[in-house]
Amino acid sequence: MDKNIEVLRKVKLFDGIDENLEAMLQCLGGEVKTYDRGEIILLTGQPVPAVGVILSGEVQVIQEDYYGNRSILTELSPSHIFGEAFASAGVKESPVTVLAKTNASVMFLGIERIINTCPNSCIFHNQLIENLLKILARKNILLSNKNQLLSRRTIQDKVLSYLSLQAEKKGNLAFEIPFSRNELADFLCVDRSALSRVLSKLQKEGIIEYTNNHFKLL
């Protein structure tokens, strides 16, 4: 499973563990399962006692709405993890379904084994817990930021909030955005053509300038 080790080294949860990686996996007792394309990995309502680490394949996280409307929350690729929030929070029934978009293999790490320092008091446990904390905290911040964008009532406000956040992040009023128009519209949860319209208007009014993915605040 050399290929798996390569993937595992990229997992953020294992940052800084490096040479002890194999020892740690032994200690944590991870369980690897494989799934066929379309197979369900985790069903809504089931408990979430473990963090899932994607070793191969593509995986979708889906939420079923009360009237059966499915919405895709995220799509995950190898070295990404899922279920860390539910497992850490100790929720008894998963509100989401996870399914294999392609053939996939997933390693499950019991949250109890992660949280509780093991009897051998392995040195990497502290690192592991710190990583988990950091992952949850960062996701928290990302979600808060997105929340702030979505709280705006008009597309114009959403766009300007987004762009100024990016400018602040890059420390420059001119910057590239990592989204196509389609993706930006999806991200801001607005209609693509309406977004296009607003962008044009903002440029006409001299508030922003843009060509392709390069934007500039004025």
Add this chain to the structure above:
Amino acid sequence: MDKNIEVLRKVKLFDGIDENLEAMLQCLGGEVKTYDRGEIILLTGQPVPAVGVILSGEVQVIQEDYYGNRSILTELSPSHIFGEAFASAGVKESPVTVLAKTNASVMFLGIERIINTCPNSCIFHNQLIENLLKILARKNILLSNKNQLLSRRTIQDKVLSYLSLQAEKKGNLAFEIPFSRNELADFLCVDRSALSRVLSKLQKEGIIEYTNNHFKLL
């Protein structure tokens, strides 16, 4: 400071520590500061090396928006904490400002002392870390849920998503909501009268029934 101890017992971060609470505080070396009404507790751009625990008074968390627009993110009362996400994520510059709405006292706990099990290997450290994990994870889930609501494009969809989430939570199609109309409109980030209009329409169409804060899905 008997009064403080009472407050500290209600802090979720200290759940399950109970009789060891005072010993733990000794070990963590918390620092208490007092603030006058209107005084700044944490300024945007400053580092966040500690978690703040509110001992007395009311505190506001504020974000300054791209052109100086202030928006209040939360208002906190005694036994609540702030900064846990930023401290855990290790952000160098706080994106928010925290200020005292009334005279207030706050205890700061260095995140390093929380995360790293102390030399004496106090028994409560694991509990403390587990609590912090759980707090971050739960906030994560709350933020995700709110995100889902705000992702909806129309007020009708937002309302129905919110109501069905509540119904699911209570396990019953009839339930009370914890918000006034004003508060619900704020929560969903929409205009109050527009919300009222949509609720009326939904009732007329026989999709929901409501009187005051009691709602029923049909």
Add this chain to the structure above:
DNA sequence: CCCTTTGTGTTGCATATGCAACGGTAGTTT
């Protein structure tokens, strides 16, 4: 070279929404 696909801007139109204003009800104060 033609055709398809993809990404983007534009526009017409019906509808949803924000905003301001008004009215009504219930509870509280004077």
Add this chain to the structure above:
DNA sequence: AAACTACCGTTGCATATGCAACACAAAGGG
């Protein structure tokens, strides 16, 4: 009883938005 306030529903109106359709350019495959 009168006055005041808080909360909520209703409505008119200007505007923003979603949606569908179309045009155009660039890229790639046959």
